[in-house]
Structures are given as C-alpha cells and as structure tokens.
Amino acid sequence: MPFIPHTEEDIRAMLDRIGADSIEDLFDEIPKELRAPALEKVPEGLNEMAISRLMQERAARDGMASNFIGAGAYEHHIPAAVWQIATRGEFYSAYTPYQAEASQGTLQLIYEYQTMISRLTGMEASNASLYDGASALAEAVLMAVRVNRRSKSKKVLVPGALHPDYRRVIHTLIGNQGIELVEIPFDETSGQTPLEALAPFADDDVTAMIITQPNFFGILEDVDALTGWAEQREIPVIAVVNPVSLALLKPPGEWGENGVDIVVGEGQPLGAPLSSGGPYFGFMTTRKKHIRQMPGRIVGRAEDADGKPGYVLTLQAREQHIRRSKATSNICTNQGLVVTAATIHMSMLGDEGLTRVAEACYANTHALVEKLAAKGIKPRFTGEYFHEVALDFGGDAASRVQAMADAGVLAGYQLGRDYAQLDGCVLACATETKTDADLEQYVTTCEQAKAA
Amino acid sequence: MNTTENHLIFERSRAGRSAVAQAPRAHATTAIPANLQRKSAPGLPAASELDVVRHYTRLSQKNFSIDTEFYPLGSCTMKYNPRACNSLAMLPGFLNRHPHAPASHSQGFLHTMFELQEMLKDVTGMKAVSLAPMAGAQGEYTGVAMIRAYHDARGDSERREIIVPDAAHGTNPATAIMCGYEVREIPTDASGDVNLEALKEAVGPQTAGIMLTNPSTVGVFERRISEIAKIVHDAGGLLYYDGANLNAILGKVRPGDMGFDVIHMNLHKTFSTPHGGGGPGSGAVGVGERLLPYLPVPHVIENGEGGYRFATETDYPETIGRLSAFAGNAGVLLRAYVYMRMLGREGMQRVSEFATLNANYLARELESAGFDLAYPERRATHEFIVTLKKQAKELGLTAGDVAKRLLDHGYHAPTTYFPLLVPECLLVEPTETESKETLDGFVEAMAAILEEAGRDIDTIKASPHNLPNRRFNEVAAAKALDVVYQEPSAEEGEPAPRTGTSG
Numbered sequence: 015m016p017f018i019p020h021t022e023e024d025i026r027a028m029l030d031r032i033g034a035d036s037i038e039d040l041f042d043e044i045p046k047e048l049r050a051p052a053l054e055k056v057p058e059g060l061n062e063m064a065i066s067r068l069m070q071e072r073a074a075r076d077g078m079a080s081n082f083i084g085a086g087a088y089e090h091h092i093p094a095a096v097w098q099i100a101t102r103g104e105f106y107s108a109y110t111p112y113q114a115e116a117s118q119g120t121l122q123l124i125y126e127y128q129t130m131i132s133r134l135t136g137m138e139a140s141n142a143s144l145y146d147g148a149s150a151l152a153e154a155v156l157m158a159v160r161v162n163r164r165s166k167s168k169k170v171l172v173p174g175a176l177h178p179d180y181r182r183v184i185h186t187l188i189g190n191q192g193i194e195l196v197e198i199p200f201d202e203t204s205g206q207t208p209l210e211a212l213a214p215f216a217d218d219d220v221t222a223m224i225i226t227q228p229n230f231f232g233i234l235e236d237v238d239a240l241t242g243w244a245e246q247r248e249i250p251v252i253a254v255v256n257p258v259s260l261a262l263l264k265p266p267g268e269w270g271e272n273g274v275d276i277v278v279g280e281g282q283p284l285g286a287p288l289s290s291g292g293p294y295f296g297f298m299t300t301r302k303k304h305i306r307q308m309p310g311r312i313v314g315r316a317e318d319a320d321g322k323p324g325y326v327l328t329l330q331a332r333e334q335h336i337r338r339s340k341a342t343s344n345i346c347t348n349q350g351l352v353v354t355a356a357t358i359h360m361s362m363l364g365d366e367g368l369t370r371v372a373e374a375c376y377a378n379t380h381a382l383v384e385k386l387a388a389k390g391i392k393p394r395f396t397g398e399y400f401h402e403v404a405l406d407f408g409g410d411a412a413s414r415v416q417a418m419a420d421a422g423v424l425a426g427y428q429l430g431r432d433y434a435q436l437d438g439c440v441l442a443c444a445t446e447t448k449t450d451a452d453l454e455q456y457v458t459t460c461e462q463a464k465a466a
Numbered sequence: 467m468n469t470t471e472n473h474l475i476f477e478r479s480r481a482g483r484s485a486v487a488q489a490p491r492a493h494a495t496t497a498i499p500a501n502l503q504r505k506s507a508p509g510l511p512a513a514s515e516l517d518v519v520r521h522y523t524r525l526s527q528k529n530f531s532i533d534t535e536f537y538p539l540g541s542c543t544m545k546y547n548p549r550a551c552n553s554l555a556m557l558p559g560f561l562n563r564h565p566h567a568p569a570s571h572s573q574g575f576l577h578t579m580f581e582l583q584e585m586l587k588d589v590t591g592m593k594a595v596s597l598a599p600m601a602g603a604q605g606e607y608t609g610v611a612m613i614r615a616y617h618d619a620r621g622d623s624e625r626r627e628i629i630v631p632d633a634a635h636g637t638n639p640a641t642a643i644m645c646g647y648e649v650r651e652i653p654t655d656a657s658g659d660v661n662l663e664a665l666k667e668a669v670g671p672q673t674a675g676i677m678l679t680n681p682s683t684v685g686v687f688e689r690r691i692s693e694i695a696k697i698v699h700d701a702g703g704l705l706y707y708d709g710a711n712l713n714a715i716l717g718k719v720r721p722g723d724m725g726f727d728v729i730h731m732n733l734h735k736t737f738s739t740p741h742g743g744g745g746p747g748s749g750a751v752g753v754g755e756r757l758l759p760y761l762p763v764p765h766v767i768e769n770g771e772g773g774y775r776f777a778t779e780t781d782y783p784e785t786i787g788r789l790s791a792f793a794g795n796a797g798v799l800l801r802a803y804v805y806m807r808m809l810g811r812e813g814m815q816r817v818s819e820f821a822t823l824n825a826n827y828l829a830r831e832l833e834s835a836g837f838d839l840a841y842p843e844r845r846a847t848h849e850f851i852v853t854l855k856k857q858a859k860e861l862g863l864t865a866g867d868v869a870k871r872l873l874d875h876g877y878h879a880p881t882t883y884f885p886l887l888v889p890e891c892l893l894v895e896p897t898e899t900e901s902k903e904t905l906d907g908f909v910e911a912m913a914a915i916l917e918e919a920g921r922d923i924d925t926i927k928a929s930p931h932n933l934p935n936r937r938f939n940e941v942a943a944a945k946a947l948d949v950v951y952q953e954p955s956a957e958e959g960e961p962a963p964r965t966g967t968s969g
Contacts, residue, residue: 317938
C-alpha cells in the first residue's frame with residue numbers, strides 16, 4: 015500500500031484493541047444511503063517509475079521556448095542552493111510555526127525575511143507573506159480603509175496602468191465590502207500616470223491611492239509627484255513595486271516627503287520559478303504605526319524563560335484563529351516555503367548581486383529595443399522604462415506572436431487583451447537570463463514572422 | 467552540529483563578501499532619472515555562498531517536521547509528503563512555463579490540470595472544480611462569494627447571514643465577514659453534532675447559507691447531515707463544505723452526496739502537497755449545479771479540438787472573477803496530481819481507512835493510559851479530542867503543558883485549545899502514514915507525562931528543556947515589538963538606526 019506502513023498483523027492488533035471486526039466498521043456512523051459509489055475518474059495507482067515517465071512526457075510537451083513574457087512574472091536565474099535548501103524536509107514538511115520552541119528555524123528565517131523586504135522597500139515592518147502580488151494588493155486596500163478612519167467615502171484611486179489582472183483581483187476580493195475603485199487614466203503618449211489625471215479628485219474625500227512602479231507597461235512613474243499629491247491631502251498611499259527593480263529605484267519608503275504607508279508586490283522575482291503562475295508570494299510592508307492593521311502572520315523577536323533570544327508569531331490577536339469574525343483578514347496559510355526560498359535567494363545575491371541582476375535586466379531590454387528599432391519596431395510609449403516595454407507590432411501582432419512562438423520565441427504579452435487602444439502592442443521583457451544570441455533570435459524570428 | 471547558536475544572517479555578513487558565482491556580469495550604469503534612483507544600498511546580507519548554505523541548513527535543523535518527527539497536529543493532516551511529488555512538479559518543463567505562455571505551448575500542463583479537476587470532481591461528488599484559490603481561506607472566500615453571487619443574481623439580496631457552528635475554524639466567520647455577511651453562531655450538542663433545534667431556530671429568510679466541516683472539528687461525523695441540508699435548503703440557504711477534514715472520508719462519502727452546494731479542499735492537507743512551514747497551499751473549490759455559473763476563472767476546459775484551454779470571463783460571464791494574477795498555485799496543483807495518480811482509486815479509500823484506524827486505535831490507547839476523550843461514546847474519525855479538564859484541576863497539568871513537554875519527548879504537539887468549546891483540549895490527528903510503533907511510542911510519552919505530573923509538575927511547567935529555546939514570553943514580545951532587525955551601532959553595541967537608506 016503506497017505510503018501506508020501497516021502490516022496485516024498491525025491491522026489485526028489495532029482492530030482488536032478498538033473492538034472492531036473490520037476497518038469498515040469504523041465508518042458505521044456514516045448513514046448507509048450516503049456512502050460513495052466507486053470512483054470513476056481516478057485511475058489505478060501508478061508506481062514512482064510510471065508516474066515519473068508520465069510527468070516527464072507532459073513537461074517535455076510544453077517545449078523550452080525562449081521566453082520574453084513578463085507581465086507580472088519574470089524569468090530570473092535562481093541559484094541551485096535556493097530550492098535545494100528550501101525543500102529540505104525540515105522546511106518542506108513543517109507546518110505553520112505555532113509551537114515556537116519547535117519551529118525556530120522557520121521563525122528566525124521569517125524574521126530575516128521581514129528585515130530584508132523592509133530594507134528593500136524602505137519600510138519599518140513586514141508580515142510573513144500573503145498569497146501573491148494581486149491578492150496582497152487587495153489586502154492592502156482593505157488595510158488602507160482601516161487605517162484611514164478620517165475618510166468616509168471608501169473611495170480608492172486605482173491607476174489604469176496597474177496590472178489589469180490585479181485590478182480584476184481586487185474587484186473579486188473586496189467587491190462585497192462597499193469600496194469604490196476609481197480608475198485613473200494613463201497618458202497615451204508617455205505611458206505614465208500624469209498628475210493632471212488626479213485633478214478631478216483634488217477636493218474629493220479619497221480613502222487611499224495606489225501608485226505602481228514600474229507600471230504595467232514597464233514605464234517609470236514620477237512617484238515623488240504622485241505621492242506628494244496624496245500627502246498634501248493626507249491620503250494613505252499604497253505602492254505596488256517590483257522587488258528586483260528596487261535595487262536601482264528609490265524605495266517607496268522615500269517617495270514624496272515622508273514615504274508611502276503600505277508597500278505590496280509580487281515576490282516571484284526573488285527566487286520563485288515561473289511555474290505556470292505559482293506558487294509565488296505577495297509581500298507587504300508598512301509603517302510601524304500601522305502594524306496592528308496589517309493582515310497575515312508576523313514574527314517578532316522574543317526572550318525565553320532563560321532570557322535567551324528567539325522568535326515567535328506575534329500580534330496574533332489580529333488573526334482569524336483568535337479574533338474570528340473580527341480578524342483583519344481570513345488569511346491563515348500563506349506562502350511559507352516560497353518565502354524560505356526568497357530569503358535564501360536574497361542572502362545569496364546580496365546588494366551587489368541584486369543590483370547586477372536589475373542592471374542586466376535593464377540593459378538587455380534596452381538592447382532589445384535598440385535592435386528592434388533598427389528593424390522598424392518601436393516602443394509604443396515615450397516614458398522611461400525599467401525592464402519591460404510595450405512594442406508596437408502593428409495590425410498583425412496576434413499572428414506574428416503565434417508565428418514567433420512556433421519558431422521558439424515567446425515574444426511577449428499582447429496588450430490588446432486588456433486595452434483596446436493598445437491593440438497591436440506586445441509587452442516584452444528581457445531579463446538577465448538572456449544572452450546577445452537570445453536577443454538576436456528574437457529579432458530574427460520577429461522579422462521572419464512578419465515575412466510569413 | 468551546533469544548533470544552539472542563533473546568529474542572524476546579517477550578523478554573519480562582512481562588507482565586501484558576496485556569492486560571486488550568482489551575479490551576472492556587470493553592465494554599464496542605467497539612464498534612470500536621478501530623482502527615481504535609489505541613493506544607498508538596501509542592506510541585504512553580504513555573505514559567501516557557503517555562509518548562506520550553512521546558515522539556512524542549520525536553521526532548518528531547528529524545526530520539527532514530518533520528515534523528522536511525528537506531527538499529530540489536529541485538523542492539519544500532517545501526513546508524509548512523497549518526495550516524487552516535489553521532484554516531478556519541479557521538472558524544468560513545468561518550472562519554466564510562463565503563466566501567459568500560449569495554449570500551443572501549454573498542452574502538457576493544461577491536460578494535467580484538467581485531469582486533476584476531473585479526479586477532484588469524482589472524489590467530492592461535485593459538478594465542476596476550479597483550481598484557482600491559493601489556500602484554504604481563499605477557497606472559503608471563493609465559496610461564500612459564489613453563494614452571495616447566486617442570491618444576488620436571483621434578486622434575493624435580503625439574505626444577510628451565514629450560519630457557523632461554534633466549533634468552526636476561525637477562518638469561517640472571518641471569511642463570511644469578508645464577503646459582507648453577518649455571522650450567526652449555533653451551538654454544538656453534547657454528542658458533538660450540530661444542535662438541530664438551534665439550527666431550525668436560526669434559519670429564515672435572512673439565511674444566505676451555512677458553513678460546515680464534516681467530520682466536524684470535534685472529530686466526529688455529523689450523522690444528521692441530510693437533515694441539516696434539508697433545513698437549510700428549505701429556508702432558501704446554501705451549504706458550504708469546509709474541506710479541512712476531507713482526509714477522513716476520502717472514497718467513503720462525498721460532500722456532493724451529503725447535499726453541499728460548494729466545497730473547498732485543502733490540497734496541502736488531504737493531497738499532501740506539503741505544508742511548507744505555512745504554505746503554499748491550495749484551496750481548490752468544487753460546486754454543484756446551482757453555483758456553476760459563478761465559478762472563479764481561470765480553470766481548464768476542453769477546447770473542442772482534442773486539447774485544452776483556460777476558461778475566462780468570456781466563457782463564464784457571471785463568474786465571481788479572478789483570485790490571483792495568474793492561475794493559482796500551479797506547482798502545488800502538480801504535486802496534488804502526482805499524489806493522486808500514485809495512490810490511485812484504491813489508494814484514495816485507503817487514506818480514509820487507515821487515517822481512521824490510526825485515530826481510533828490511538829484514542830483507545832490514550833484512554834487506557836488515563837486520558838479522557840471528549841466524546842468517548844463516538845467513533846473517532848481521522849482525529850479525536852483529548853480533554854485535560856480533570857488533570858488541569860487535580861494536577862495543574864494543562865493542555866499547553868502537555869504540548870510543551872511532548873516536544874522534549876521528540877513529538878510535535880497536537881493542536882491545543884481548539885476547538886474552543888472543549889476545555890483544555892488536544893486535537894490529535896495521527897494520519898494514515900504513521901506506523902503502529904510510532905503511535906505506541908507517542909502513547910508511552912503521553913503516559914510518562916501524566917505520571918510525571920503527579921510527582922514533579924514543576925519540571926513540566928518549565929518545559930521544553932531539550933530544545934533550542936525554553937518557553938517564550940509572548941506578551942512581552944507583543945509589547946516591545948521587534949519585527950525587523952536593526953544593526954547595532956559600532957561603539958556601544960546598542961541597537962541604532964541602520965546606516966543605508968533613510969526609510
């Protein structure tokens with residue numbers, strides 16, 4: 015029996031002890047008429063050799079195309095040690111560290127993670143993670159509404175240049191709480207969110223405002239000006255950032271005069287493989303003064319009975335297992351193992367490694383743009399960009415992208431899916447994993463796809 | 467091995483040191499406008515590759531885990547996590563697939579996800595499954611949001627209440643609130659079942675639905691589930707099944723046949739994907755006919771040409787929407803798929819059979835060792851509750867004490883103080899993958915603690931003794947909140963603001 019250690023003798027002895035004739039007797043409290051029919055869709059079991067063969071075939075079927083798609087999930091080199099250590103049984107097969115004395119490994123690691131991500135974002139406090147960037151943003155909106163007690167409107171300004179699926183996710187997750195999400199249009203030329211777009215709300219009761227850096231188009235926003243606008247009106251700001259970009263870009267804790275109130279983002283670029291969209295993790299950092307409004311688990315330093323330092327889950331009175339219906343969120347399990355990987359990843363890269371990664375991403379994407387410009391394919395927007403760019407492929411973008419895929423290059427994310435006015439534009443990203451030869455291959459297949 | 471020292475990775479850092487092999491070659495500086503640039507380095511660790519490997523390997527050794535200890539944490543299903551599930555989910559073809567890769571480059575993955583949906587439909591008796599939710603609590607949110615969408619679509623928006631038994635997981639009431647509902651708690655009766663009279667009184671035109679776990683959190687099967695379903699349905703409400711305890715009934719009875727309209731499954735529990743120190747999980751949801759239009763996207767459907775594709779808002783215009791930027795915790799789903807295929811049809815049933823055998827055996831053995839079961843007249847399901855009410859009164863031995871002393875004996879503690887309605891309780895879930903010898907060893911440890919309590923309660927009160935730390939002062943930790951490390955200043959060794967960014 016796979017993964018069940020019982021011998022015939024064990025079973026007999028255990029049933030005797032219980033006073034039952036058969037295992038079946040142990041289910042005698044389930045009404046007969048409810049008993050399940052035989053399973054139809056679950057096949058006979060496979061041994062490890064057979065399932066390995068099957069999975070290898072499935073994995074191989076999807077090919078190993080050269081990927082230039084970003085759109086919220088980015089291909090980065092992950093040091094071999096990261097997942098080897100993260101999948102050690104002591105991390106992999108532990109549960110949430112409720113018994114602190116038996117979980118110091120996980121707890122100390124989370125404390126280190128909280129420190130790293132707080133430093134990266136320039137903030138004072140962090141939680142232990144949320145599910146992903148999009149759901150973290152939804153939690154941040156709810157948190158901002160709790161933080162801003164002065165505001166009555168529950169009106170939140172959301173940039174149109176925010177990842178469209180993030181906007182959809184916030185709608186799904188907070189749609190039942192009477193919060194109004196108001197879209198701020200982006201400038202069709204620069205791709206930036208202009209200060210003028212905020213003018214109509216200058217005198218409104220606004221509960222919170224979202225600023226994204228870089229925005230969905232890869233464009234760098236004038237974050238100081240946007241944050242300053244909110245600061246003048248005492249509107250809490252939620253920053254949505256790419257953590258790798260923060261090696262080069264001003265951290266949200268320094269935006270405007272005093273920095274933002276809440277920072278969230280997708281943690282995937284910090285050591286999580288693309289893996290079809292998950293598991294990733296959402297990070298969230300904040301000001302110390304807001305920490306009691308923060309959702310999710312938080313690890314704090316503590317002293318034990320001998321005065322020896324260690325780590326515990328702290329401020330648990332915010333959470334569902336204590337507060338139940340009064341909790342800050344229903345979140346329980348988060349993304350522990352991916353955070354484990356991210357912490358090892360950040361330790362391995364250090365400041366210098368992460369900076370080099372960010373610079374290489376920037377250089378590769380800009381080099382790709384230069385090469386394509388020579389062939390007549392130009393960026394759609396004029397704004398400065400980090401490592402992702404909207405390329406104007408023109409009318410036949412869809413067929414061209416598919417032809418490039420068939421030739422082994424995934425050209426990017428088609429913006430027409432979400433923005434009618436950007437039909438024909440392809441959002442492309444060349445990270446540090448790409449070589450000059452990879453960039454050349456992009457250009458060549460792109461040209462060939464046009465010819466075809 | 468030195469597992470007692472506990473330096474932080476930052477304290478191991480030395481300026482100028484780094485894991486050079488991990489950095490790409492240097493590039494020319496960027497043309498990012500000066501006002502958008504970072505002014506000083508973030509302050510990540512400066513360590514060699516060996517420093518990092520040794521530090522985190524040592525940290526791992528301070529954890530209890532299934533791979534190293536028996537971990538009978540009730541309601542969490544801490545069963546063995548087969549290694550093949552991990553290595554096969556981490557094949558390069560799966561790891562490197564971008565979530566927006568075109569369908570032409572995704573058939574291997576989509577086919578696998580489609581089959582997983584089909585298998586989960588089969589074991590739960592539901593009409594359709596979406597794998598989108600990223601954890602149990604998000605699955606709960608999804609389920610209740612669908613219930614709300616159903617009532618709203620019928621113009622039946624006066625239904626404001628979700629009924630939750632007092633024994634429910636804390637996520638249940640927290641979820642109902644997030645969906646904009648009010649919570650109405652109903653009591654559990656003396657035998658551990660839902661109090662039917664209280665339920666009948668609670669339902670009405672204000673009832674949106676009920677959230678139930680079956681077997682319940684007190685470790686017994688809710689025998690009158692069909693009657694409960696009828697009472698709630700007759701009142702116009704829907705039934706939500708919290709799949710936390712699905713391990714107990716796999717292949718034996720299906721939530722769909724019990725009358726539930728929507729369920730979530732914790733794939734990291736029942737399908738062993740694993741827990742990972744607190745995630746990632748997966749809270750896949752299944753629905754009956756009524757909630758089909760509201761299923762979250764994306765989920766995988768047949769494309770009509772012998773292949774597969776993701777269903778989107780266009781296919782499901784009434785969907786409650788998206789729960790993540792992409793398609794849920796795909797890597798977790800791959801692990802669940804491998805697990806289900808390895809166990810197969812027969813293996814599904816064996817899960818519940820041996821989980822139940824182990825729990826009933828352990829319950830009887832602990833009873834003989836002098837412990838009181840909370841519901842001694844009932845069959846245990848995959849878990850059961852020991853109450854230390856008597857020992858707390860007579861010996862001063864609390865559930866928390868037993869939990870800490872067990873750690874010294876090399877066993878992770880059962881769940882303590884949950885469910886809230888049983889005083890001084892331990893919720894014990896051995897799972898099917900533990901052997902009789904392990905259970906016998908656990909009983910011996912429990913008996914030894916009970917014996918020790920009679921003659922030396924102080925040693926127990928001061929436990930654990932054999933771990934990296936003794937009991938913590940959690941109250942002081944919450945007061946003098948320290949959640950981010952500050953570098954000590956060079957001169958006094960006092961914590962001071964870190965040099966670097968001003969944030």
